[in-house]
Amino acid sequence: MNKLFDITGRTVVMTGATGVLGSCISKYLASEGAIMIVMGRNREHGEALAKEITDAGGQALFLACDVLDRPSLEKCRDEILNRYGRIDVLINAAGGNMPGATIPTDKTFFDMSADDFKKVVDLNLHGTVVPTQVFAEDMAKRGNGVIVNFSSESALRPLTRVVGYTSAKAAVQQFTKYMAVEMATKFGEGIRVNAIAPGFFLTEQNRTLLTNPDGSLTARGNAIVAHTPFGRFGTPDELCGTIHYLISDASKFVSGTVAVVDGAFDCFCL
Numbered sequence: 001m002n003k004l005f006d007i008t009g010r011t012v013v014m015t016g017a018t019g020v021l022g023s024c025i026s027k028y029l030a031s032e033g034a035i036m037i038v039m040g041r042n043r044e045h046g047e048a049l050a051k052e053i054t055d056a057g058g059q060a061l062f063l064a065c066d067v068l069d070r071p072s073l074e075k076c077r078d079e080i081l082n083r084y085g086r087i088d089v090l091i092n093a094a095g096g097n098m099p100g101a102t103i104p105t106d107k108t109f110f111d112m113s114a115d116d117f118k119k120v121v122d123l124n125l126h127g128t129v130v131p132t133q134v135f136a137e138d139m140a141k142r143g144n145g146v147i148v149n150f151s152s153e154s155a156l157r158p159l160t161r162v163v164g165y166t167s168a169k170a171a172v173q174q175f176t177k178y179m180a181v182e183m184a185t186k187f188g189e190g191i192r193v194n195a196i197a198p199g200f201f202l203t204e205q206n207r208t209l210l211t212n213p214d215g216s217l218t219a220r221g222n223a224i225v226a227h228t229p230f231g232r233f234g235t236p237d238e239l240c241g242t243i244h245y246l247i248s249d250a251s252k253f254v255s256g257t258v259a260v261v262d263g264a265f266d267c268f269c270l
């Protein structure tokens with residue numbers, strides 16, 4: 001049997017696991033044999049997700065955490081280490097945009113709330129940095145582990161209106177590259193750090209920007225689809241294969257990269 005993509009028994013800690021993309025990816029990785037530690041703020045959603053995974057024959061544990069609350073993360077880490085003895089993979093998926101940091105079409109940057117800008121940077125950047133400090137220390141001690149951060153199309157091209165989100169995700173990409181070098185040079189090649197940059201997937205964070213209440217596309221939604229050579233948004237399951245590759249030995253010599261999954265949006269010019 002080909003072992004390159006074998007993730008059986010690997011402990012995968014995923015923040016933002018109860019979100020639209022996170023829950024799809026969690027279910028997929030569990031179906032491939034990973035032990036999923038699904039983390040999120042909403043206990044009801046998290047426990048339902050863990051139950052769905054275990055009912056389907058997989059292994060999962062829900063732990064409540066806020067990625068900006070270090071003590072809550074440390075409590076989760078201690079519980080994971082007590083229960084499983086190690087953390088093999090960290091997927092930093094918690095993140096998203098916020099309406100207050102989005103500039104309406106009839107306003108400019110000067111109308112934007114600096115506090116809301118800061119909140120988006122806190123969630124996406126610090127919400128990646130802090131869990132990495134808490135969960136990757138175990139990897140550093142063992143010289144083995146994989147981290148995947150969630151970037152975005154908006155880090156590759158600064159999309160109009162979402163200035164806070166764009167800035168934060170660009171920082172996540174640079175943090176990814178910094179950490180790839182930091183981990184390899186100080187703790188060995190067994191620790192790899194990469195990012196995934198999804199294009200456009202209809203989820204809670206962008207629903208009001210891309211669709212009207214009746215489900216039809218907004219002008220922005222139409223413009224995005226028109227600029228996507230595949231002519232559509234992505235579906236969450238279309239991220240699973242890339243994540244699987246990044247966390248498995250199939251990508252053993254890959255670190256510091258950003259995997260773009262966007263139906264060719266980024267390379268389309270005219």
Ligand SMILES: NC(=O)c1ccc[n+]([C@@H]2O[C@H](COP(=O)([O-])OP(=O)(O)OC[C@H]3O[C@@H](n4cnc5c(N)ncnc54)[C@H](O)[C@@H]3O)[C@@H](O)[C@H]2O)c1
Nearest residue numbers: 016018019020021066067093094095096150152200201203
């Ligand atoms: N949907 C897209 O088109 C798209 C595109 C590019 C990147 N992304 C990124 O993908 C990731 C997943 O987003 P999604 O689209 O599934 O959105 P989503 O809103 O469904 O999920 C985001 C998750 O993050 C969690 N979260 C938010 N703040 C948190 C906090 N302080 N502590 C812990 N958890 C917190 C939410 O509860 C939710 O479970 C995000 O990082 C997002 O920025 C999404």
